Amino acid sequence: MTDQTFPIRCQNLWKIYGPAPSALRTVPVGTLNEEALRATGHMAALRDVTLEIGRGEVFVIMGLSGSGKSTLVRCMTGLVEATRGDLLIDGENLRTTRPERLVDIRRHKISMVFQDFALLPHLTVLGNIAFPLKVQGVERSERERRAAELIDVVGLSGRENRFPHELSGGQQQRVGIARSLITKPEIWFLDEPFSALDPLIRQEMQDELLRLQATLHKTIVFITHDFDEAIRIADRIAIMHNGAVVQVDTPEGLVLSPADDYVAAFTRKIPRHLVLRARSILSPVSAEASGEPVPADALVGDVAARVLSSEAPVPVVGENGLVVGSLERSSVMTAMFGATA
Amino acid sequence: MTNLRHRNMVWIGIVAVFVIFGWMFLPDQARRFPDDLTFDLAGYINQFFNWLARRAAIGPFAVKDITRALAAAIELPLDLVRGLLIKGFRLRLPGLGHVEIAAFPWWALTAVWVMLAHRLGGRGAAFLVLGSCAYFLVFDLWESAMLTLASVSLSVVVGMMLGLFLGIWAYRRPRLGAALTVIYDIMQTMPVFSYLVPILLFFGFGPVSALVATVIYAMPPMARNTTLALRRLPGSASDLATMAGCTSRQSMWLVLLPSARNGLLSGLNQVIMLSLSAVIIASIIGAGGLGNDVLQGLKSMRLGRALEAGLAITLMAITLDRLSRAAAGQRRDNLRAAPSFSRRLVMPGILLIGLAAAHIAPELGKFPPALTLSTGGLIDAGVAWLNVALQGPINLLSDGTVRLILRPVKEALLALPWLVVVLACAMAAYALQGLRLAVVAGVILGFILLTGYWDQAMISLYLVLVSTVIAMLAGFLVGIAVGLRPWLNRPVTLIIDTLQTLPTFVYLIPVVMLFGLGDFPALIAIVLYALPVMIRYTKDGIINVPHSLIEAADMAGCSPRQRLTFVQLPQALPEILLGVSQTILMAFSMLVITSLVGTRGLEQDVLVAVSKAKVGEGLIAGTAISLLSILADRLVTQASKRLRGHLGQA
The missing domain is CATH 1.10.3720.10 (MetI-like)
Structure with a gap:
């Protein structure tokens, strides 16, 4: 696999906090177990994380607080230096990158959206959005022109001259999003961007993000502790627990084959029809099946109404248009209401 | 919890026993500190400063000359501000001989300040400034007030810059910050009078020394607030700076300091108020101004005059506090729409017209004496009556x-x-915090004993x-x-x-x-x-x-x-x-x-x-x-x- 397809690669990444983490760079990995670390007063925030994130992918890192997800994304952006292992951004190893090059990468290739928005209180909406360009020394008229374009994109037209404290939380994060997009980054880090917002606004912002991504096609690394949010936007999800990545899979994969009890407990309460696709609850091709066929990769939730209102099973077709099976009412009911239905 | 309370009771008991027994059985040396054990530290300090001020030299330059030169450098901006507000200037220009430039007349300054106050804090602030100016004028305190204001404003500028610099330094080096905090504690609790003398030795009797003393007293809150405000910023502020690719200077001046703005402004407010307080105290060494009026009034028992000047100080304190707070909490609406060109010219215009008018007709720069009044005699009489009656x-x-x-x-x-006092203090310190505070208590009291105070x-x-x-x-x-x-x-x-x-x-x-x-x-x-x-x-x-x-x-x-x-x-x-x-x-x-x-x-x-x-x-x-x-x-x-x-x- 080339780095062309995987702009971000983590290889055996460790982040250890404590009195002398650098001494642990060279010891054998086997000695880095929890008891040994604790005995010397160390704590591993990341344990041996290896993953690859594909170009144009929406990759969600999901875990409870203290699971290491924030540390991981800070290692990916170079805000925190990893203790062991490598982190490659488009093939460049952040461990060996010179500081000037790192500044360059941050100015042009990657950008970040913060949980608490991190807007500058003394700048207007326009000034905040244009801020990264100001840092780069872009001329005022040019940066304000580009900021004005983005204001339209994130739906803040007419509020250019407001100050952050005059905006609602959702509007503030729209400013944060616009600011992070103004440098036209290829990789976009969002660190729990919607966690501080009301549930209704949060959903609106998730839709907004998907709408933006449909036109931008960025590589997105999205951090959240909210599984519902993760399955709404993710192509793939990495679940973290105690600093380690427990499983990386599509939402459907996580639900159908959880790697361990921890993941299973996480996914148990998820309404399955929101993650399962028709293909996963397929019955064999049935002669009784009738009516308009549904595609195999459709979400069960999207076709449930059709199946439930039809007397007969509904035929399912693959990508080539051939019938690959049928959907039974009972299996849709099971997917929607659980095994007991 | 009960255990702790129990332990505290034991401590209190021990201390009480000590005090009682101390009273009864202590030998005389433990009651009164023997004089022959004290140490004439003051004498040594005097000798040292004498040497420093008279003999010491850095290279070819005597320390005294260096400090006097420094004093002259400090005096320059002070003279400028005072010239603008009170005295005017006499400049010697080549070819033109002496040129006299008048000070801004009272009406021009009042007008500009009222407008500034209105912009900062609205109508209330404007009325406050107008009232204060009127009070200074009517009670013939304008010149003293301007003198005080000149000292305060210069001390604020110096204190703010110094405090900002030290505050940022301490933020970047936490260990240094801890050491500085101790120094600030001492600077703020040390009476201004006590370091006035060494300052006088180096900078001479007059307003420059007063300014130096004022800055020492008023600067620490700015430094403390700067460090504190920077430390309290959420981690995302510095993360943002890093992610935007800021250099470390950009990160400090474009992101961190502006984000910490409120903390900085509350530090500035304290610097202003402490400067005023210190400038008033410094009047004792010839800084002049309102403090001097109060002091002279008190000394000659012309209490009415002292009271008038005191009220002027009060007014100035309230006004400065109100204005600096207004500046801090300002809705920055006026920054949004830049004022039009002609509006921007109004204030400089008024000042220029004032200068010209005062130059052509000096009497236009003076408040008509007929309009001033003094309640001094009345108040003196009132106080006398009150004292007799009560x-x-x-x-x-x-x-x-x-x-x-x-x-x-x-x-x-x-x-x-x-x-007994030393032991009781040390024990209380030990019980409250531990050995460190106990040692600190012992050292502090020991210092006082040994120096004979x-x-x-x-x-x-x-x-x-x-x-x-x-x-x-x-x-x-x-x-x-x-x-x-x-x-x-x-x-x-x-x-x-x-x-x-x-x-x-x-x-x-x-x-x-x-x-x-x-x-x-x-x-x-x-x-x-x-x-x-x-x-x-x-x-x-x-x-x-x-x-x-x-x-x-x-x-x-x-x-x-x-x-x-x-x-x-x-x-x-x-x-x-x-x-x-x-x-x-x-x-x-x-x-x-x-x-x-x-x-x-x-x-x-x-x-x-x-x-x-x-x-x-x-x-x-x-x-x-x-x-x-x-x-x-x-x-x-x-x-x-x-x-x-x-x-x-x-």
Whole structure:
């Protein structure tokens, strides 16, 4: 696999906090177990994380607080230096990158959206959005022109001259999003961007993000502790627990084959029809099946109404248009209401 | 918890036993510190400074020449501001001979300031400025007020820049920050008088020395606030700077400092207020201005004049405080739409017209003397009448307090064996925090013993002790009364805020008017000055008790009195203790000023050192005051912290 397809690669990444983490760079990995670390007063925030994130992918890192997800994304952006292992951004190893090059990468290739928005209180909406360009020394008229374009994109037209404290939380994060997009980054880090917002606004912002991504096609690394949010936007999800990545899979994969009890407990309460696709609850091709066929990769939730209102099973077709099976009412009911239905 | 309480009781018991036995069996050397053990540190300091000022040289330059040159450099901007506000300039230009440039006339300055105030703080602020200016003019205090303002504004600029620089430095190097904090503590608690003498030695008698002293006194809050505000920023602020690819300078000036703006501005507000306070005090070494008017008035018993100048200081303090707060909380609407070109020209225009008018017709620059008035004679007569009319009750109160409270406490403190005091203090420190604070206490008291200032320290302590107790009790009762009546909170807070903006000096005026000189008026002045703090902390402590606890108490069937004693007071106690420690600090800082009305402790040594230019004595007595107040503050703050821990408060 080339780095062309995987702009971000983590290889055996460790982040250890404590009195002398650098001494642990060279010891054998086997000695880095929890008891040994604790005995010397160390704590591993990341344990041996290896993953690859594909170009144009929406990759969600999901875990409870203290699971290491924030540390991981800070290692990916170079805000925190990893203790062991490598982190490659488009093939460049952040461990060996010179500081000037790192500044360059941050100015042009990657950008970040913060949980608490991190807007500058003394700048207007326009000034905040244009801020990264100001840092780069872009001329005022040019940066304000580009900021004005983005204001339209994130739906803040007419509020250019407001100050952050005059905006609602959702509007503030729209400013944060616009600011992070103004440098036209290829990789976009969002660190729990919607966690501080009301549930209704949060959903609106998730839709907004998907709408933006449909036109931008960025590589997105999205951090959240909210599984519902993760399955709404993710192509793939990495679940973290105690600093380690427990499983990386599509939402459907996580639900159908959880790697361990921890993941299973996480996914148990998820309404399955929101993650399962028709293909996963397929019955064999049935002669009784009738009516308009549904595609195999459709979400069960999207076709449930059709199946439930039809007397007969509904035929399912693959990508080539051939019938690959049928959907039974009972299996849709099971997917929607659980095994007991 | 019971275990801890048990341990505390044991400690108190041990201390009590020590005190009692100490009284009975101590040998004389443990009661009075033997004179032959003291050490003439003051003499050595005097010699050192003499050498430094007369003989020492860096390379070919004598230290004295360097500092005098520095003084000249500082004097330049001072002269500029004073020239603009008061005196005007005489410039010698090649080919043109002497050119006279007049100062800005009063009406131009007033107009511009009112407009500025309106822009910053709206109509209220504008009226305040207008009223203040009118007061200065009508009571013929304009020149003094401008002199004070010039010193204050220069000290604020220097203090702000220095504080910002030191604050950023300490933020970047936390260890250095810890060391600086100790230095700031000493700078802020050391009486201004005590470092005036060495400054005078180097910079000469006059406004430059006053400026240096003022900056030393007023700068620390700016540095502290800068470091604190930067440290309190959420991590995302510096992350944002990094992610935007800022250089470290961009990160500081474009992201961190602007984000910390509110903290910086509250530091600036404190610098302004402390500058004013110090400039007033510095009038004693010839800074002139309103402070000088008060001092002269007090000295010649022209109390009416002193009162007028005192009110002018009060007005200036309130105005400066109001304006700097308005600047901090400003809705930045006016920055949004840049003012039009012609509007931007209005203020410079007025100033220029003023200059031209004053140049052509000097009488246009002067406020017509016919419009000024002085209530001086009237007030003097009033005070005289009041003193006669109230002589009976005032004497009764004054003599009674001195005889029943002041003198016995003073004699008791002086009679206390030093060994007992030192051991008791060290034990209390050990019980509250541990070995470190105990050692600190021992070193501080040992310093005072060895330098031979023990008796004076006890005399200072007695006045602070008595006035702190009185202020505590009164403030506690008032604080509770206000805390239990939410509707009183706003007006009382307003009054306290106003009282706290007033420079220490102002408190002396009414006290001297009514009670004359001596320990009793000093006591009253200290109590008055320290009272607002105690009220504030007590009422805030009561008001900030979580609402759910109040409801829980009500649902448990508490009567209002039970609710107060079982829930509100215990919860508020840590906050109230913090108030006590602040009260002690305030008492010490007022104590320094009361030497002007004739108190006799360390503060008197400091004052005498100024008049006799004794560097060593002034520095040691000043350091002793500073160390004592720091020790008292640490002990009480530590008690508050422990209490918070017990109550599970953050």
